[in-house]
Amino acid sequence: MRSLNSPTTFATPHLLRSSLRPSYNICYKLKSYSNSHAPGLSISSSTSLIAPMSMQQQQQQPALANLLGAMPAASMISLAFTAAVATAALFVAVAVARYNRKYRGLRLPPGPPGWPIVGNLFQVAFSGKLFIHYIRDLRREYGPILTLRMGVRTLVVISSAELVHEALVEKGAEFASRPAENTTRNIFSSNKFTVNSAVYGAEWRSLRRNMVSGMLSTSRLREFRPARLRAMDRFVARMRAEAAASADGASVWVLRNARFAVFCILLDMTFGLLDLDEEHIVHIDAVLKRVLLAVGVRMDDYLPFLRPFFWRKQLRALAVRREQVDTLLPLINRRRAILRDMQSSPPDPNVAAPFSYLDSLLDLHIEGREGADDELVTLCAELINGGTDTTATAIEWAMARVVDNPSIQARLHEEIMQQVGDARPIDDKDIESMPYLQAFVKELLRKHPPTYFSLTHAAVKPGSKLAGYDVPTDANLDIFLPTISEDPKLWDRPTEFDPDRFLTGGETADMTGSAGIRMIPFGAGRRICPGLAMGTTHIALMVARMLQEFEWRAHPSQPAVDFKDKVEFTVVMNQPLLATVKPRKMSL
Structure with missing residues (x-):
């Protein structure tokens, strides 16, 4: 990547390709777009003469004008309607012909019949059901592998442990890529230059290797222990202040406080800047939230011919991207300056951490990439956004289970007292020796995975098959998670929340999926989320x-x-958790 003395530049990424978000979010939002309009957008046409008129043509013009002038208005409308219908019919015929030619000879998984052009898009949008319930209904009719045509996109959805194991483990190299991006997401991914979005190949391997070895290995995670302790202290102080300021002196909102704490940890790990005040942190968080909103799915992701009607949204996305760069680039340049100074003297421990994720990115060299500043912004934002909401929502679900079941709370607290007592705050090293807490986190992720679908996969090359069916390279392979964690063939009493199932002698939980697919909240195979260890550590530590x-x-x-749950950026509680807290007697 760029050297420490690199000047600050911002190169707007090229707008390439078009794609979609993970399918559960896409279809969930279709209704909101079905009635949208583009005010102020006008489409005009102009005509020009290709060749001079002949004398005979010039003589025919007045006669033609007289004929049209004499036609009744109803006839004119009928003529225009006929022309419009003929044009639409031609468009449909061309689209159908292209689709048939594209998939000729392929045996796709079964699925509901669709309409020309739009496929199953409007059937899903106007079904009156959430997409997950629509998929459950289709699964009962078509089985654990099915096809949906969403405009120009083809979705292959799998929902059984056997098929997921075939796709991600047995044939992991065949389905290790990602589908094309839509134009907006391409802006924020610097043309698919992130660990999550990169196509399967050398560039992806370099990015992932750097993130794992430079940030998320066991040894490196231990080095970030001070960042977690600082965030935990700030988190507890915020909770105490909020409770004291509430009407009853004891009420706290769990999600917003947990989210702030996780965001602080990841910001610290990414940039290694320890002197950011709360106001600055809140501003950075607000900007990155706007990024998440800007990359939301639009109808033109499925029907590209509608793209001109979304030009205002595209301009807004570009403005958000500029704001993101303007917000994060000063942090990058501050870290560059600190690293230059560190060559002659150690940093002030109250100002800068000895290492950050950005440090590894500055040393990273990938052939064909310049290492521009906008790419550094993209990669830093990926780590922060990728780990904030998934962890924070898991913590809210965890505290909901604690509030709902006092016996679970009592057992967790008893284990904490046995491990560390109340003489000092619990930390990373302690939670490794707490089996009931570890079992609680596993059961939490089984019952409340961060998403209904794993990140979308794509076939690397033509000829890929699943369960004997063809999976085209331009199809989106989506993995529906709930039916796996609810499968009575895999789990005893799957609907119950019971951490004891994972204690010694009970059920096993390999969250990587390599020993068999039973629960994969972080995905599986080659594209498994590299933040698995970090995420589970943060959840366990904050709950404890x-x-x-x-x-x-x-x-x-x-x-x-x-x-009850609902889909936002992750699967969140339908009613945010408001709880009552009572400080314990501590001798800290």
């Missing part, structure tokens, strides 16, 4: 610290915890 500091109870406004 919250239970060490506070006794948790249901809030009077929420006497019964509502475990």
Whole structure:
């Protein structure tokens, strides 16, 4: 990547390709776009003479004008309608011919019949069901592998442990790529230059190897222990202040406090800057939230001919990208300056950490990439956005289970007292020796995975098959997770929340999927989320610290915890958790 003395530049990424987000979010939002318009957009046409008119043609013009002038208005409307229908019919015929030619000779998985051009797009949008329920219904009719045509996109959805193992483990190299990006997401991924979005190949291997060895290995995660302790102390202080300021002196919102703590940890790990005040952190968080909103799926991702009607949204996305670069680039340049100074003297431990993810990116060299500043912004933002909401929502679900089940809370607190007591804050080293806490986190991720679908996969080359069916290279291979964690053939009492199932002598949970697919909240195979160890560590540590500091109870406004969920950026509680906390007597 760029050297430490590199000037600050911003090169707007080229707009290439078009694609879609993970399918659960795409289809979930279709209704909101079905009635959208593009105000102020006008389409004009002009005509020009290709060749001079002949004398005979010039003589015919007045006669033609007289004929049209004499036609009744109804006839004119009928003529225009006929022309429009003929044009539409021609468009449909061409599209159908292209589709048939594209998939001629292929045996796709079964699925509902679709309409020309739009496929199953409007059937999904106007079904009146959430996409996950629509998929469950289709699964009952077509089985664990099925096809949906969403405009120009073909989705192959698999939903059984056997098929997931075939796709991601047995044939992992065949389905290790990612589908093409849409134009907006391409801006924010610097043309697929991230660990998650890169196509399968040398560039992806370099990016992933750098992230794992430079940030997420066991030894490197231990080095970031001070960042976690700082964030935990700030987190507890915020919770105490919020409770004290509430009307009853005890109420706290779990998600927003947990999210802030996780964001602080990842910001620290990414840039190694320790003197950012809370106002600055909140601003950075707000900008990165706008990025998540900007990459939301639009109808033109499925029907590209509608793209001109979304030009305003594209301009807004470019503005958000500029704001993202303007916000993160000063942090990058500050770290560059610190690294230059570190060559002659150690950094102030209150200002800078000895290492950050950015340091590894500055030393990374990938053939064909210039290492421009906008690429550094993209890779730094990927780590922060990728780990914030998934971890924070898991913590909210965890505390909901604790509030709902006092016996679970009592066992977790008892284990904490046995391990560390109340003489010091619990930390990473302690949670490794706490089997019930580890079992609790596993059961949490089984019952409440961060998403309904894993990140979309794609076939690397033509000829790939699953369960004997063809999977084209331009198809999106989507993995539906709930039916796996709910499968009674894989789990005893799958609908119950029971951490004891994972204790010694109980059920096993290989979250990597390499020993068999039973639960894969982080994906599986070659494209498994590299942040698995980091995510589970953060969840366990924050849950343990919250239970060490506070006794948790249901809030009077929420006497019964509502475990219904909904899709936002992740799968969140339908009703955000408001809880009552009582500080425990601590001798810290």
